[in-house]
Amino acid sequence: MLLRTILFGKTYEFPDIRILMGKANEEKSGDRLAGLSADTLAERAAAKIVLANLPLWVLRDNPAAPYEVDEVTRVIQDSVNESIFSEIKGWTVGELREFLLNDQVGCDQILRISDGLTSEMISAVTKIMSNMDLVYAASKIRVIRHCENTIGMEGTLSSRLQPNHPTDSPEGIRASIYEGLSYGVGDSVIGINPADDSYGSVSRLLDMTYEIIKNHAIPTQNCVLAHVTTQMRCLQSGSPVGLVFQSICGSQKGNESFGISVGLLDEAYELAKKYCYPSGPNYMYFETGQGSALSANAHHGWDQLTLEARNYGLAKRYHPFQVNTVVGFIGPEYLYNTEQIHRAGLEDHFMGKLTGISMGCDVCYTNHAKTDQNSSENLAMLLTAAGCNFFMGVPMADDSMLSYQSTSFHDIAALRSIFRLKPAPEFEQWMESYGILKNGQLTNKAGDPTIFLGRQK
Amino acid sequence: MESEQIDLLINEVIKRLETEGLISSQMQKNSARSTESNPGDKSKDPNQSFNINSGMGLQTISIDLDDPTKPVHRGKPLVDNSQDPEALLALMSTTTARIGVGRAGVRPKTESLLLFQSDFAVSQDALYKEVSQDLLKRMGLFTVNTLITEGKTEYLLRPDLGRSLSQEAKSILESKCIKNPNIQICVGDGLSASAIEANLEKIFPVLQSGCQIAGLSMGTSFFIQNCRVGVMNDIGDIIEPEVLILLIGERPGLGRADSMSAYMAYRPQKGHSDADREVICNIFDNGGTNPLEAGAYAIRLAQDMIKNKGSGVKMKMA
Numbered sequence: 001m002l003l004r005t006i007l008f009g010k011t012y013e014f015p016d017i018r019i020l021m022g023k024a025n026e027e028k029s030g031d032r033l034a035g036l037s038a039d040t041l042a043e044r045a046a047a048k049i050v051l052a053n054l055p056l057w058v059l060r061d062n063p064a065a066p067y068e069v070d071e072v073t074r075v076i077q078d079s080v081n082e083s084i085f086s087e088i089k090g091w092t093v094g095e096l097r098e099f100l101l102n103d104q105v106g107c108d109q110i111l112r113i114s115d116g117l118t119s120e121m122i123s124a125v126t127k128i129m130s131n132m133d134l135v136y137a138a139s140k141i142r143v144i145r146h147c148e149n150t151i152g153m154e155g156t157l158s159s160r161l162q163p164n165h166p167t168d169s170p171e172g173i174r175a176s177i178y179e180g181l182s183y184g185v186g187d188s189v190i191g192i193n194p195a196d197d198s199y200g201s202v203s204r205l206l207d208m209t210y211e212i213i214k215n216h217a218i219p220t221q222n223c224v225l226a227h228v229t230t231q232m233r234c235l236q237s238g239s240p241v242g243l244v245f246q247s248i249c250g251s252q253k254g255n256e257s258f259g260i261s262v263g264l265l266d267e268a269y270e271l272a273k274k275y276c277y278p279s280g281p282n283y284m285y286f287e288t289g290q291g292s293a294l295s296a297n298a299h300h301g302w303d304q305l306t307l308e309a310r311n312y313g314l315a316k317r318y319h320p321f322q323v324n325t326v327v328g329f330i331g332p333e334y335l336y337n338t339e340q341i342h343r344a345g346l347e348d349h350f351m352g353k354l355t356g357i358s359m360g361c362d363v364c365y366t367n368h369a370k371t372d373q374n375s376s377e378n379l380a381m382l383l384t385a386a387g388c389n390f391f392m393g394v395p396m397a398d399d400s401m402l403s404y405q406s407t408s409f410h411d412i413a414a415l416r417s418i419f420r421l422k423p424a425p426e427f428e429q430w431m432e433s434y435g436i437l438k439n440g441q442l443t444n445k446a447g448d449p450t451i452f453l454g455r456q457k
Numbered sequence: 458m459e460s461e462q463i464d465l466l467i468n469e470v471i472k473r474l475e476t477e478g479l480i481s482s483q484m485q486k487n488s489a490r491s492t493e494s495n496p497g498d499k500s501k502d503p504n505q506s507f508n509i510n511s512g513m514g515l516q517t518i519s520i521d522l523d524d525p526t527k528p529v530h531r532g533k534p535l536v537d538n539s540q541d542p543e544a545l546l547a548l549m550s551t552t553t554a555r556i557g558v559g560r561a562g563v564r565p566k567t568e569s570l571l572l573f574q575s576d577f578a579v580s581q582d583a584l585y586k587e588v589s590q591d592l593l594k595r596m597g598l599f600t601v602n603t604l605i606t607e608g609k610t611e612y613l614l615r616p617d618l619g620r621s622l623s624q625e626a627k628s629i630l631e632s633k634c635i636k637n638p639n640i641q642i643c644v645g646d647g648l649s650a651s652a653i654e655a656n657l658e659k660i661f662p663v664l665q666s667g668c669q670i671a672g673l674s675m676g677t678s679f680f681i682q683n684c685r686v687g688v689m690n691d692i693g694d695i696i697e698p699e700v701l702i703l704l705i706g707e708r709p710g711l712g713r714a715d716s717m718s719a720y721m722a723y724r725p726q727k728g729h730s731d732a733d734r735e736v737i738c739n740i741f742d743n744g745g746t747n748p749l750e751a752g753a754y755a756i757r758l759a760q761d762m763i764k765n766k767g768s769g770v771k772m773k774m775a
Contacts, residue, residue, distance in 0.1 A: 166739045172552030179556040257730040259770030367580040367709045396555035403710030413563040447560040450541040
């Protein structure tokens, strides 16, 4: 294998695909931590030039982890539509980029090609796309999914209501839910990250959220983001579960560090189809994020963008209602500052869409990263322009349990307003029936959580 | 001259002096007054802190505000024309989440926006603090280091180095620590020294007496500087406790740098991951899991681990 170019008279040669993929990445502290970054900007530019000339079949032949040892690789490779792959296997990565950007190519054509791609190809094309390329290409792709309501339609923006509480107090969580609903937040899911992962606590929160949904006839789904094994136990014992959640990783070894496997996820998916209360057919919810495989030393020497692409390849197996990258959560050792978080957010969203999954983003940061709330607001606006399916709604963006900052109830309302977007159609109707929304505008009732007290539908 | 005309003339003169920057004595007198006054003076009505003295065409201003981070201000409902103001207060009292904040159009009100930004500023400033030597001395903890040698920036960028004990630390533990105790308790700064300073003196005695009551032997406790959770494996390999409890500062939250976690593992060793561990998180007074309760819960969890000979998700799946 010869992978070489001359740039400004200097020769750059890359020993293999793994090294080439690492060096072609935009700057990320995580790739530097893993020893995969380009040494100079010119070397990065050279790597991109070589990568752009690489035929797609080479990437299929060089997965991040060998087929024999890694079940995530097997899931991705086995799901490839061979007819479509054989049509495009001779394309270079650069040609794939131009296909995606071609103004004669629309959503259906892209989603068809998507079935012939592996995650390594998706990662490769992402590396040679600029930020606006990523926004533009993603904005063409709509992935629509249905559970109790519909997510991803053109002209809509959904939101997860994230009413976390430091000690899982049902009253405290309920109060945040009322506040969020009054801003029109909660159409993608009412989803709680529990502080206590035990069965008793998780089933109590499922019952409580389900009761709110039923009492107020809200067309949405609930979820408690405990470990999937706890949720499976809840499903089997008759708890009302809307979506089944799990954090996933891009390699088998990474998933083992999360205490999961493809077999376990298969089992959870079967239980979800059998026992979840909404009409479906999409019941799964996954969270991902660049750097998680590296942090578990499960990256097989590959860059974090490729491992992230493989998350989406795995997620696709379960036809999820929604997937989101938690883009700034992992910390500065993987995404150091605003530029890196922004780049990763745009990359992840695009890769998810190109994989054909319903993609959202937890636009967020921790207090030890070099960024701030203004930067988060910027990224949320960029991703809305890119057609992101949903964001998080957290009271004033400040999560009182997870100690990080996300996007706020106000942000959801503002993004809808700035970009002339609506909530999910079923949810929009419900908001109107509750007098929170009139002619697409929030009413005087919006923002007052007490409108849900003592009132039942 | 009529008095009206005199006033007009005086005003004209003052205006001209103002534009030429020549009336500074009056300004200085005013600013001196504002720094001398006691901020948040009880005798003052906080609503009256914005004074405009107008007269003779001259305006002076004195802004003297109370601390907006006090609970009395934080807990103030800001929803305009709430349907049920009393219930709004009741809802707000159930959570530390920032609810009841109202809105300025689709954006937050000025007060809550600026409070958020103030909280963020304080978290950022607190990030580079170190655990006080006095506290460690009082608790009788000696200090060992990880492979971090270049301070906090390296600590933030190189978690791998924070997960391994230095060679020196390993030999100190070999020589100083009791081997094979039932329970080994360690303390690490993690991402918040303030969390250790706020909680350690409360939780530590509970853990000690809990061990005594449960008849569990306790190892030699110590402090790890620039510490990550993964360091538990190195400690386990040297000390070989049945259960290791690592008290560690969590990433600072917004305006909250005092939240601590207790990570626990049964026979921690090389190769263990988070799936082998359990965690009690959000340990802090007033709103979190209070440190006294957390200590008692940790001992109960340790007893379960010893009984089941395992810990973490892996054990639940087995």
